[in-house]
Amino acid sequence: MGRMHADEHTVDTTLVRRLVRGQFPRWADLPVTPLASGGTVNAVYRLGDELTVRLPLTEGGAGDIAKERRVLGALGELPVAVPAVVAVGEPAEGYPWPWAVHGWLDGSPAREGRAATGxxxxxxxxxxxxxxxxxxxxxxxxxxxxxxxxxxxxxxxxxxxxxxxxxxxxxxxxxxxxxxxxxxxxxxxxxxxxxxxxxxxxxxxxxxxxxxxxxxxxxxxxxxxxxxxxxxxxxxxxxxxxxxxxxxxxxxxxxxxxxxxxxxxxxxxxxxxxxxxxxxxxxxxxxxxx
Structure with missing residues (x-):
């Protein structure tokens, strides 16, 4: 996937490893794997088996980290799983915005032409x-x-x-x-x-x-x-x-x-x-x- 936005910050596996190692050393040895995604706001990486790392690609998406946390806290119980915010990281290593660690959710992304019961x-x-x-x-x-x-x-x-x-x-x-x-x-x-x-x-x-x-x-x-x-x-x-x-x-x-x-x-x-x-x-x- 090419660069989507003119003001997009470069994010790669090496940067994610440095950020995790510097701020959450308890996860420093977990493997970091980029996830194929249709997302346009965040780069998403799997961290070990139970976590994901989400990094906003542009300044316009940086405020979404705090907003999403507030929204998920307000919604209460739902009939499906939603991301649990496990930790929020700070700007570092040349990366300029907050970023988040979420719990991993099992499941496969829906595909066009498929039904979705529920x-x-x-x-x-x-x-x-x-x-x-x-x-x-x-x-x-x-x-x-x-x-x-x-x-x-x-x-x-x-x-x-x-x-x-x-x-x-x-x-x-x-x-x-x-x-x-x-x-x-x-x-x-x-x-x-x-x-x-x-x-x-x-x-x-x-x-x-x-x-x-x-x-x-x-x-x-x-x-x-x-x-x-x-x-x-x-x-x-x-x-x-x-x-x-x-x-x-x-x-x-x-x-x-x-x-x-x-x-x-x-x-x-x-x-x-x-x-x-x-x-x-x-x-x-x-x-x-x-």
């Missing part, structure tokens, strides 16, 4: 939480990302990717026209990409990356309907989460917006994210039939 149960459990929390990064009205989404649709139409911008604009217009969320803001995860969903025997067993979690419009947590599920399983998911027409339309809009923004940006540097964006656009009918 996904709706998880979404509803998060939504039902009544604890105080911060505004969610993607919990605001869709209008707040309208300019960026339209710009990305235009950019994507000029890349040579198989893409129908008119179909994308139609999906986007329907989402913008849908009535907004008028209930009190509720808890949401905000980044239910397949790589953040761990499965065991086809059942959701763990959910990673809580930096985008908080309070807002729950439509964002419907995005697995298009970034993971198929036409055959999408309807059952909608029924299980009891999504009305307006929330479903806003969820489609969120899935579209994320895909058209991600694909031009990551098409040459992150094959996991790029492939998922193409899957979303196909499921939304925004790829011309061959």
């Amino acid at each position: 996904l709706a149960e998880f979404v509803l459990a998060v939504r039902a939480n009544r604890a105080a929390g911060p505004p969610a990064r993607r919990g605001r009205p869709l209008s707040t990302v309208d300019p960026a989404t339209r710009e990305a649709i235009d950019e994507l139409s000029r890349t040579g990717e198989p893409f129908d911008p008119e179909a994308a604009l139609a999906v986007w217009a329907e989402a913008l026209d849908a009535p907004p969320w008028t209930e009190p803001p509720c808890w949401l995860h905000g980044d239910l990409m397949p790589s953040n969903l761990l499965l065991r025997d086809g059942r959701l067993s763990g959910v990673l990356d809580w930096a985008t979690a908080g309070l807002g419009d729950p439509a964002i947590d419907l995005i697995p309907a298009w970034n993971l599920l198929t036409a055959e399983t999408r309807h059952a998911f909608r029924e299980d989460v009891d999504a009305d027409d307006a929330t479903w339309a806003r969820g489609r809009g969120r899935a579209l917006s994320m895909a058209v923004i991600q694909l031009p940006y990551y098409r040459h540097t992150n094959p996991v994210i790029s492939a998922n964006a193409r899957y979303v656009l196909t499921e939304l009918g925004c790829v011309p039939a061959r």
Whole structure:
């Protein structure tokens, strides 16, 4: 995977070993292994058998270390496993930001076109939480990302990717026209990409990356309907989460917006994210039939 961001800090196995040895000597002899990941904010390494090390790649992601810890502390019990923050490291060895050590979660990342039993149960459990929390990064009205989404649709139409911008604009217009969320803001995860969903025997067993979690419009947590599920399983998911027409339309809009923004940006540097964006656009009918 190439360099994703112009301001990305170089992270490698040697740096991780130095950081762990200098700040957590009890783990100094554990093997450090880079993990293949579709993540765009952190570099992730396995530390021994029971731990992972996460290092933000840019200054913009550095604040997520503390935020994720606060969010996980507020959520309480959930029907799946979530990362346990075991330790937080300090800037050192030329690395400029805080970093974290999490407990390892067993499971395989979800893959496009696969079902995930228990996904709706998880979404509803998060939504039902009544604890105080911060505004969610993607919990605001869709209008707040309208300019960026339209710009990305235009950019994507000029890349040579198989893409129908008119179909994308139609999906986007329907989402913008849908009535907004008028209930009190509720808890949401905000980044239910397949790589953040761990499965065991086809059942959701763990959910990673809580930096985008908080309070807002729950439509964002419907995005697995298009970034993971198929036409055959999408309807059952909608029924299980009891999504009305307006929330479903806003969820489609969120899935579209994320895909058209991600694909031009990551098409040459992150094959996991790029492939998922193409899957979303196909499921939304925004790829011309061959």
